[in-house]
Amino acid sequence: MPEKSSPIAPADDEKRKTRYAMVIDLRHCVGCHSCSVACKSENEVPLGKFRSWVKVIEKGRYPDVSRQFLPSLCNNCANPICNRNCPVRATYIRPDGIVGVNQHRCIGCMYCMASCPYDVRYINPLRKIVQKCFFCDHRVDKGLEPACVETCLGKARIFGDINDPNSEIAQVMSTNPVVTLKPDLGTEPHVFYIAADYDAMDPTSGVDINFILFEEPY
Amino acid sequence: MDPSNVNLLYNSPHQIPLGILLAQYFYLTGLSAGSFVVSVIAILGGKTEYKPLGKIGAVVAPLCLILAPMNLLVEMAQPLRAWHLMTYLPGYINPKSPITYGVMLLTAYPISAIIYAFFVYTGNMKMSKVFAIIGIPLAISVHGYTGFIIALGKGRALWNTALMPTLFIVSAMVSGIALMILAAIIRNVYFSQGKTEEEIEADRKLIYGLGKFLGAVIIFDLFLILNAVLVLLTSSKGAWHAAELLLWGRYSLDFLGVEILLGSVIPLFMVFYPKTATSLKGLTIASILVMVGIYAMRYSVVIGGQSVPLH
Amino acid sequence: MKFSRRTFLQLGAAGAASLGLDKILQTQSDAMELIMGGAEVSRTTGKHLKPIPSTCLNCYARCGNYGFNAYGTLIKIGPNPEHPNSRGRMCAKGQAGLNLVYDPDRILYPMKRVGPRGEGKWQRITWEEAYHEVADRMKAVMASGRHEEFVFQSDRDITTQDFTRRFVHAFGSPNAFVNHPLGGPNKQLAQQLTWGADFEIPDVANSEYMLIFGSNPFEAHYLRTSFVQRMVEARSIRRFSADLLRPKAKMVTFDVRVSQTSGRSDEWHPIIPGTDGLVALAMCHVIMEEGMEDSSFINTWTNYSPDALKQHLKDYTPELAEKISGVPAREIRRIAKEFASAKPSTTISTGGVTKHWNGVYSERCVALLNIITGNIDIKGGYCLPKYYTFNEPGPVPPVPRMKSRLNGLSNYPLAMTELHHNVLPMIKEGRQRIKIYMTYQHNPVYSNPEGKMMELILKDEDLIPYYVCIDSFMTESAALADLVLPAATYIERMEVEAPPAFEMVPFVSLRQPMIPPLGESVPITDILIEMARRLGGGMEKYFKFDTEGYIRERISGIKPLMDAGGLEYLKKNAVFYDKTVEPQYEIFREKGFNTPSGKIEIYSRRMEEQGFNPLPSYDPIPVHQTIKDSELYMVIHQWMVHTHDRTANCMWLSEIVHDNPVYINSMTAKKFDLKNYDRVKVISKAGEMETSVRVVEGIHPKVIAIGDSCGHWGFGRIAQAEAFKSQDPNTHLLWWGKEKEGWWAEEERDRGSGVHPKPIIPILSDPLGGGQCWMDTKVRIVKV
């Protein structure tokens, strides 16, 4: 595993590269699913598949009960196992950190899906290729915020270049505690959470492991 | 926190990308590798009475290997793009992916296996030996690499263990030997015209010997499984859940019932218990059980490994 | 990228669209800052798409949106950052407007029933034939001189209700029924009686303390997206976002269940349904007892003295409240003191308070908390709504002299809107013989209580000789119509709006077509104008305009808008507000309150005159007083991704919520021997329904809750969880349909389209406001 460096580059780095990332501040999230639907609409995500979704749990014992949310999407990891395992280089990493999939090269072997520790990839049942969140690269390339960020009701989602010290995301990340999902796997996720709940982050919490409905891959 | 204090209210569907066909692919490559190894041992072992076994293995091995990738093609979302895998150009393939080296092995191994078979059947012992020596590492790799495919599935606790390639090779040996025993029994029973009583008896001895060999490999396999399970039980939470699924959960019937009890413990008993160990019927049953057991193993590893949710 | 309260007022002069593009060009050159909203690129060509600014209406919050077309198809609806209320955010429902307009089961052509009513056999006819048929029938009613036999009902249509009323009045019938404005009739009456406004605007963005009674803004509020983003902002402790740097406001919620709001509040207090008024009074009691009230405000701006009020509140002790509501007295004391000392603070109360038998009373009690603490219309407090009012273009048809016999107001002398849910039952009772029943955006069979009865009434050709349904979808009610007219959806029509402003600066917002109406659908205004012209008989003189002309006249009284360019300005920008106006607070200081006394009427003479208790008091709900140990209260809640009955065909929304089990507390489940996913029958006085249970912790043990919007049996195939082939390949991918056969059918949890709870809700109205008691159902629950 490569050495883990802090995601935020020093400000005086002259030739700093753009590195896109997202912060999701769960103190602001209202669990509205607006991000999920905006993403579907923006990216023509077919029914049954999600590039972004919001997990909702309830925890505690009556009357001390709360709800916790966890919006999930591709972490556009810096050391993504999906990329390492893709045999035909269909998955690639852009210089700005976005993990892309070449839609013409992908053979649909689904190995990346099996490898991704966050289960964020899916086979598009209409086009029969692997897809996932690409941080709305088509928008970002044209100077627009990703669709889910733009519409986020609570302004919980902050997107930008973490290597630009003046960006909102760099500032928020510098001054707030952030965590990622499954940091122990060394994938170096670049979706950071503020105030994420332990149980919401735990994929097996609150589910009957023996009664999980499976989805056909496509 | 006590998990019963958490109620999941909404989540996106949980996907199982690699399905039964993949398990079947693993199973067939395993059979191929196993029978190749047995065949080579027979040829290289030098004892002439083993030679016929070597011949069977030499055919079964490439045959299974031709069937195996069919499963993959059906499973792939873009089978027509399979050639992307075979450009072998560094810019177009990713040498770090186990599938990439798998594809190379899948090209090299059947070729060498077919050449080997050719020499075995034409009786060219010298060349047989040369290609056996080339083939052995290929065969082991061809199955070992499938173990790597699984092992590099980073998020899946059941898969992500260094034991996986070894476990795959050993289980391949188990199923390969069982297949060989079955083939030898069939040959012994149905294709023995013109052979003397002694020859047939010698042939049977050989089969009984193979049974013992099977037993030994099963013991090793069980030992590896025990290691894997013990570590699962004490590793991460996801690993614990994987163990739960196998030991008392959704796949306990496949794992404990079919793979361990039917597929390992009972055959193990049968190959060592004198009455069954020296009966063709007994060995037939034991071998079939073993083959079913290994199929169950592939299934519970592939499907069970993906049954622990990741989000 | 940052869009703060402050910058919004400086923006806008350049106009939304042009501003967006300027910014894009700038961004591309320095490639630094990404722009937030108002623009869209094509995923295939990478080109910027032309934005059409408009206003959402997938619920009544009416947020600003943009439509983006490619090759004549609407491909995306995005938020409009220049909209002063919604500020560039849109909820899931707004995003899914795309599904609504392209719903394959939309009605696109006029259709006439063939065969018996409700059999489902239709014949497509031309608009010409349709107009002809309706005009013939209406002319006959006109000729008979009994104009009142024409009944028009449209639900919840704040936008066109003036127009539809105009049409019915011009015809000469008093029977125009449009449902209550925001928040329901009980809220409206309570608010009007108290301070002379229809509803309150909690200025949550600036509050220090939000005390929530029976409201769930994170999922459903009548100004939802605009409201919730400000609540969250007030609670922000995110550092380094300059405009968010402020202390975190506290949020305390009383709800019978854990909703997204109560589940994210600092405190959730479970409460026995219908007792919020009492808890609020007990808090007032504590505040007055502790001397924490704002006596000078009470003295100057209310019609009741602090001493008298204190006297009135004497008996409403926290101990009494604890006994009845189950909220511990010490908590009531603490929260009361916190609320009073945290000024500016505000309460937030909606359906959980007002959709009860004591809705008007309770709402007044909650309002009292704000009054005695002097939080009225101050920054961060409980504010008067600020909005523009529109002209009614002349000549205005006179209100028919004859009084409607169907509005039900005779038994509800104070009610301000007709008893919407009672119109059909009153027709059945024979209060008014009718000839033509016409509806627009109204689906009584699905959306009324005891819907089964509505179905029987609509099927009865003696009671309803002719039923014309104007809707965009084949609803459960439209299925029973004689003639169905395809209406354009909110995405295809033009309307003006003036929702209450959160920035306290009134604004106007235009809805304009993003695409031309699909098929032969026509905007309601055009349909009614055409009908009026064909009917003649003097009616036509009230409709001497087209839709645009009507809108032009509507806005003509708003001078700053006319100066800015009127409708042309709106077409370009969709929203307008006067940039020179400062946020308006404490406007009552100039004009007083719009009540008979000009003050806040803690003591309501109007209530006294009609024999009601004139002071804010707790009125126990009769049906609740007889609840047995084996019975439970059932409440209905809105889902975060659905609006009542209209969004079930939006596949992206139904994909997230398509099923509505009843939520039950684990202790209660144990008592009734129920496990998660068990099938149960829920039985009320009005009927029974079957669904499954979800055992949770976050609900009062005496309550079960079930979500609205599910269980359609008409409306469309997506609403019924049916996969089918259509031009949109997605409809074939619908995955939550129930497996009808196979052993695994039983195992298919969370599948299917759920159950419709309204048929088991008895018709019952608040005796004051006349609003339906949606939350007052007493039920039994048995395992099947």
Ligand SMILES: Nc1nc2c(c(=O)[nH]1)N[C@H]1C(S)=C(S)[C@@H](COP(=O)(O)OP(=O)(O)OC[C@H]3O[C@@H](n4cnc5c(=O)[nH]c(N)nc54)[C@H](O)[C@@H]3O)O[C@H]1N2
């Ligand atoms: N997503 C969505 N948003 C909407 C709508 C929609 O359908 N969907 N509709 C719009 C319209 S028209 C309206 S009127 C509003 C409605 O908005 P609300 O009235 O706020 O929503 P409801 O879900 O009807 O009820 C609010 C809460 O009251 C609780 N409750 C029920 N009874 C009691 C009680 O006795 N005491 C207390 N304390 N709580 C109680 C319920 O559990 C529920 O959480 O929403 C608007 N916005």
Ligand SMILES: Nc1nc2c(c(=O)[nH]1)N[C@H]1C(S)=C(S)[C@@H](COP(=O)(O)OP(=O)(O)OC[C@H]3O[C@@H](n4cnc5c(=O)[nH]c(N)nc54)[C@H](O)[C@@H]3O)O[C@H]1N2
């Ligand atoms: N149990 C329970 N019931 C409730 C409530 C509750 O809390 N609990 N809340 C009540 C409240 S507050 C309200 S406001 C009502 C609302 O209840 P409704 O007013 O019945 O619900 P809407 O979803 O507004 O849909 C009305 C109709 O509009 C049609 N429609 C939707 N969009 C368009 C369009 O663009 N064009 C045309 N022509 N037609 C369209 C739909 O087909 C639908 O038939 O529900 C009430 N019902």
Ligand code: SF4
């Ligand atoms: S989240 Fe998964 S798919 Fe996305 S980059 Fe990381 S490993 Fe790859």
Ligand code: SF4
């Ligand atoms: S499915 Fe496509 S992207 Fe994924 S590993 Fe296979 S070729 Fe690569």
Ligand code: SF4
């Ligand atoms: S960044 Fe774009 S693709 Fe990714 S989740 Fe958000 S909307 Fe979807």
Ligand code: SF4
């Ligand atoms: S849009 Fe924002 S607030 Fe809503 S669920 Fe997604 S992250 Fe949370």
Ligand code: SF4
């Ligand atoms: S809250 Fe949602 S549905 Fe309602 S108007 Fe706003 S965006 Fe549209």
Ligand SMILES: [Mo]
């Ligand atoms: Mo409403």
